[in-house]
Amino acid sequence: MMFIRGFLLWSALLFCIQAQADPGFRQIKSSDRNGEALNVAVWYPASSKGITEYAGENPAFIGVAVIRDAPPVPGVHPLLVISHGYNGNWRNLSWIAAAMAAQGYIVAAPDHPGTSTFNQDPADAKMLWRRPHDITQVIDSVIHSPGLFGETDKDRIAALGHSLGGWTVMSLAGARFDPARFMHDCRQHPQRGDCRLTAKLGIDEARSQEKLSASHRDARIRAVVSLDLGLAPGFTPRSLHDIDLPVLILAARVDRLAQLPAGQESKYLAAGMRAQWxxxxxxxxxxxxxxxQLCKPGAETLINEESPGDGVVCRDGSGASRPGIHQELVRKISAFLNSSLDYHAPAGETK
Structure with missing residues (x-):
């Protein structure tokens, strides 16, 4: 009898999971008051009307199931904005975007001009301060487009970033960057991965100093997730101490590939912040x-053929499974965001 009851409960759970729609998905162009345009991908809770496709799919990487241009479901939804790493793009973090959209979040991710896969213009790359502004612009666009994505809960907005995206979202949280401090630290650690980007990101240029060291905080953001960030030693201790919103800091155990040691990057953040935050x-x-995102079999070879050395993006630690790592990350990140935003996903919007 216990087996039958358990089987029926499992069957009901499986039916509920299968009955929910894949996230809706749209790609838009967002323009600021100066006419600067951003390419933005947005996932959102949607009805099941439409054909499932795989956003972000290509010969090397696995995409995520979405329904393009599906109508959004009614109701108010929390917003998660995502910032990709140096020379990455929105596809890189599509796995967490789809997972959070399946929990009822609107999730929006831009391609940052100058530091994205598709725009590596040197002049744009040196305007590093624009990265947090890009995220603020995306928040504005989503809030003002309820017909496309559903209504945004303005009291439940969070930001997540990986690598240079981690620096971006920490800036939005109130961390202040001091270029001189960062360059001084790099003289002691010249081989560190982020130190090799000082010139490309314009950190060593006098005309960038004032804009980089200004505050880029967006007070609408109520929680932040940093994934193995770079440039952390440039954040001032005082600004880290003054951060007063919840921050989840996650670092990679194996740092030899990108040379961003946790002890000098993510641990520096954690040590500078107050424990309660x-x-x-x-x-x-x-x-x-x-x-x-997940690599397909043979992806490392394929990537190296086109761009020698870049196939390293498909490597994980010895004996580790990227799907397993992602599963654990989704659990940690969703628990943190739901708790920090005091959000409980409606039963009809979870997958």
């Missing part, structure tokens, strides 16, 4: 690139 963990088996 931060959670910190090192992810076992993860490299810097384990936070990116």
């Amino acid at each position: 931060r959670q910190f963990a090192i992810v076992d088996g993860a490299t810097h690139f384990s936070f990116m």
Whole structure:
């Protein structure tokens, strides 16, 4: 009898999971008051009307199931904005975007001009301060487009970033960057991965100093997730101490590939923040690139043929499984965001 009851409960749960729709998905162009345009991908809770496709799919990487341009479901939804890493793009973090949309979130991710896969213009790359502004612009666009994505809960907005995206979202949380401080630290650690980007990101240029060191805080953001960030030693201790919103800091256990040691990056953040506002963990088996999307079999070879050396993005720690790492990350990140935003996903919007 217990077996039958358990089987029926499992069957009912399986039916509920299968009955829910894949997230809706749209790609838009967002323009600011100066006419600067951003390419933005948005996932959102949607009805089941439409054909499932796989966003972000290509010969090397696995995409996520979505229903393009599906009508949004009624109701008010929390918003998660995502910032990709250096020379990455919105596809890199599509796995967490789809997972959070399945829990009822609107999730929006831009391609940052100058530091994205599709725009590596040197002049744009040197305007590093624009990255947090990009995220603020995306928040504005989503809030003002309820017909496309559903209504945004303005009291439940969070930001998540990987690598340079981690620096971006920490800036939005109130961390202040001091270029001189960062360059001084790099003189002691010249081989660190982020130190090799000082010139490309314009950190060493006098004309960038004032804009980089200004406050980029967006007070609408109520929680932040940093995934194995870079440039952390440039944040001033005072600004880290003054952060007064929940921050989840996750670092890779294996740092040899990107050379962003947790002790100099993520641990620096955690040590500078007040304990009541931060959670910190090192992810076992993860490299810097384990936070990116899943690679297909043979992807490392394929990527290296087109761009020698870049196939490293498909490597994880010895014996580690990227799907397993992602599963654990989804659990940690969703628990943190739901708790920090005091959000409980409606039963009809979870998958």
